[in-house]
Amino acid sequence: MNISVIGVGYVGLVTGTCLAEIGHHVTCLDIDQGKIKQLNQGLSPIYEPGLEELLQHNLSKQTLSFTSSYQAACKEAEVIIIAVGTPSNTDGSADLSAIKNAAEKIGAYVRHTDTIVVTKSTVPVGTNKKIKAWVSGNLKQNVQVMIASNPEFLREGSAIHDTFNGDRIVLGTDDSKAASKLQEMLKPFRVPILHTSIESAEMIKYSSNAFLATKISFINEIANLCEKLGANVEDVAKGMGMDQRIGHQFLNAGIGYGGSCFPKDTNALVQMAGNLHHKFDLLESVIHVNAKQQVKLVEFAKKHMKEIKGKTAGILGLSFKPNTDDIREAASIEIINALLKAGVRVTVYDPVSQDKVKLLLGDSVSYAEDCFAAIEDQEMLFIATEWEEFKVLRLSTIAKLMKTPNVFDGRNCFSLHEAKKTTMNYYSIGRPAVMNHCTEKERV
Incomplete structure (x- = not known):
């Protein structure tokens, strides 16, 4: 044909x-x-x-x-x-x-x-x-x-x-x-x-993406509650996912969704509803939760460190998800912009999408040749994308490379058990923080 x-x-x-x-x-x-x-x-x-x-x-x-x-x-x-x-x-x-x-x-x-x-x-x-x-x-x-x-x-x-x-x-x-x-x-x-029908096919696409985005924002809100209650969101998600009516997919807590589909399609569906004088309260909340979640790591840093102005930070991962060079609506960009606004000097690394970030951010950040160069001598490290090459790193190695080992893991790449064996402060999403390194805030 x-x-x-x-x-x-x-x-x-x-x-x-x-x-x-x-x-x-x-x-x-x-x-x-x-x-x-x-x-x-x-x-x-x-x-x-x-x-x-x-x-x-x-x-x-x-x-x-x-x-x-x-x-x-x-x-x-x-x-x-x-x-x-x-x-x-x-x-x-x-x-x-x-x-x-x-x-x-x-x-x-x-x-x-x-x-x-x-x-x-x-x-x-x-x-x-x-x-x-x-x-x-x-x-x-x-x-x-x-x-x-x-x-x-x-x-x-x-x-x-x-x-x-x-x-x-x-x-x-x-x-x-x-x-x-x-x-x-x-x-x-x-x-x-x-x-x-044609209309049903058009609606299936938007409805599917909106539902998946809803699952992501839901588990992220559960993660935020887990942090306050001392629960572990990974255990909670595993228990939820064993119910076949719920399933395990899209129940990984993190720093929100990005890319070319979910943000665009959720906004478009809210707009479609609005054109019909229907207020889509649920989906509006999903979008609001996601926007807050994308900068959650920066809020962690401000909360747990006395002052981040003038400090250095490494960013691991720039694409909105692994195995793509797509940086559209990526949480990494929101994190970088928030850090720059707070006066932090930022070094970034991604295995495939750095050229696209250079076009977007220019010389406002430094670009590392590999993940180790992005980690070395940093006072903060933010993990924004769960590339496999990051997940196989040892936290003990990361702690030795950093000037002050404060790691903010937005994708829960490492186990808390491993984190407890290091000399770092390790903060993840929906899980108890591991505090092994004395921060400036703690010294005061």
């Missing part, structure tokens, strides 16, 4: 590459010509385990190609997938300008009879009806299109695995012919397919 993907960001690139892998001929389009040149050389512009190898494999098979020409992408396409970005407007609503532009261009250049236009971008309920109007307004005579919604459920860092081992594929369309053809296109993935 001839398939085109409009937008070669995270979702578009993974989707196009995986569709080529199962035997389709895929053309991916992006208006960024520098990105297209890079991709045609077999180089991925994003960090995602396994993606670049899959990209190169399908380029060599000539089942995957990249272009910046709408005419080349749309002329022979049987299915056109829209995967452009829908960033947040200032009021939290989704910016649909890229969607509108793509739909109008598709209408102008599509030539294949009965082409299916599939929206994979995350869009508010009702957007696909607008897309149909935008496409139809530019169609040539005797050309017809069908519209469908196929939201993505990819986790950054494991997107290739998720594509081939997903829980479900959601197909929203009111056209039986489109449903049948799309089911045939996706059949090689061997993932259960749920057929719904």
